[in-house]
Amino acid sequence: MMNVYEGTKETGRRKTVKRKSQLASIWTRYKKSQLAMAGLFLLILLIVIAIVAPLLANYEQDAIKQNMPIRLQSPSREHIFGTDHYGRDVFARIIFGARISLSVGLASVFISSILGVLIGSIAGYYGGKIDNLLMRLMDVLLALPSIFLAITIVAALGPGLINLLIAISISYVPRFSRIVRSSILSIKNQEFIEAARSCGTRDRRIILKHIIPNAIGPIIVEATLSIARAIIHVSSLSFLGLGIKPPMPEWGSMLAEGKSYMGSHQYLVIIPGIAIVMSVMALNLIGDGLRDALDPRLKN
């Protein structure tokens, strides 16, 4: 229905008015949920901490450099989260770890959602043989839990930040493409797409301008929940020694290192875990809130 006569000044204005009001109504519905708002505040807090981390601690001095004389000190005024077995400040490592977890989570989901949207929209829009081929491939990949695919890729490429990013990105593509495909299938036969097509709009434009904006809701929800999942997977792989390599301060590898001292220094395994749980919880709350806000019908 909309966008058929786009280009003229008047409809252009109407479009912005409409888009704004839709965003505003989503926000109004989102705001209603206290839990979703709590998640949002928690995430903003974590992002702010990650951004200002260099003001709170020195990366090289506090988080990386070994300082054996002060190793394994319990939390105190000087080191509020204590120090680890190399005498590094746990607080500094946690806040710099937030940078790694959040950025790897965001980046990998960004990459996988773009690839997923690309594959899903091509499959859904064109149908037929392309659809069949792409979706059978995705089915095969979906038959394995995504963490397996990620582990296989890490096994081939070796551990490290970039390889981990590649592994997690690829392993999330099948889910995204499935979701995108199904929402595109439900949209592509509606009248406004037919109208756009009868005006001679090119396929690429129809997909990018008309179909994807209408299918974006489920993609955003899946993306939010996927970042949460990615944070868990990054820390799990690093815990196994297959992810981010020491001495980089990653929460999962901090847990793996702290595990040897957990009998006497519990804080070494408690604190990084709480950091993971808090960020995952924030994203899960936001994801659930967005799902309800974007599609009020789903709420029971």
Place this chain on the structure above:
Amino acid sequence: MGKYIGKRILMMIPIILGISFIIFGILELTPGDPARNILGDSATNESVEALREEMGLNDPFLVKYFNYVKNALRGDFGTSYKSGLPVLEELKGRLPHSLKLALGSILIVTFLSIPVGIISAVKQYSFLDTVSLIGAFLLTSMPSFWFGIMMILFFALQLKILPATGVTTWKHFVLPSIAMAGLGIAVVVRMTRSSMLEVIRQDYIRTARAKGASESGVIIKHGLKNALLPIITVLGVEFGSMLGGGMIIESVFAIPGIGSMTVDAIRTSNTPLVIASITFSAIAISIINLIVDILYVYIDPRLKSNIKRAGS
């Protein structure tokens, strides 16, 4: 019915072949020379080259894959680079531990989550419902390995009532099974609750109550039976990922199962072992999916006529 099962088994073949092809392809990218790894740095280039030829490492990719599948069908998954034992032997030795762990977890998930989910649905918005939903939410936000570590801290180191590592008695499997069950509990509680909520609003539930059936009879016989399909589905998915997904939990609790073996194999670039164990997981998942599909028919006889119609 037999025809349906046969068809479903045939459908598993391309999926398993596809997965093994993809895994084989990805692991083909592994850097390093396995022949060099086996013989060590002191070996001459000629002997390394001879071993490469013998192992078929110089063949083109498709030939290698074809040979692999051919041998695998005869039960030969290659030999472990590290121990020199056949891969199948290594897997067999480790399978019992992984099976015990996965079975323990799925039992915990089933017998804890379904009752909790039912109570949550029947007493919606009650205190119990809120507690179970908060619990489920916490479990989904917690990495399983941290859940495991926290339990070791509390039950093994603090209270000293359960062992933290090892596999000698059933007690050793309690903590790892709970840790592995964590996420599954959350998923199944939520699914049971939402599925039951949908069912208990149906007219036939009201009819059953009106006839004077006892409340527990209504909930179990009329309610749960109709709500069971989606619950079985997620139970199947969870069991599948438990069977193959022991990598993290087995590492935390030092259980010598297939998962911890896979992690070791990845660390040491022991490719035949990696391929076999991931393919094994894929096969396990496919078999469980098949069992779930067959269970559907027993739970919901209406599906049987659908299958007959589609099959004939």
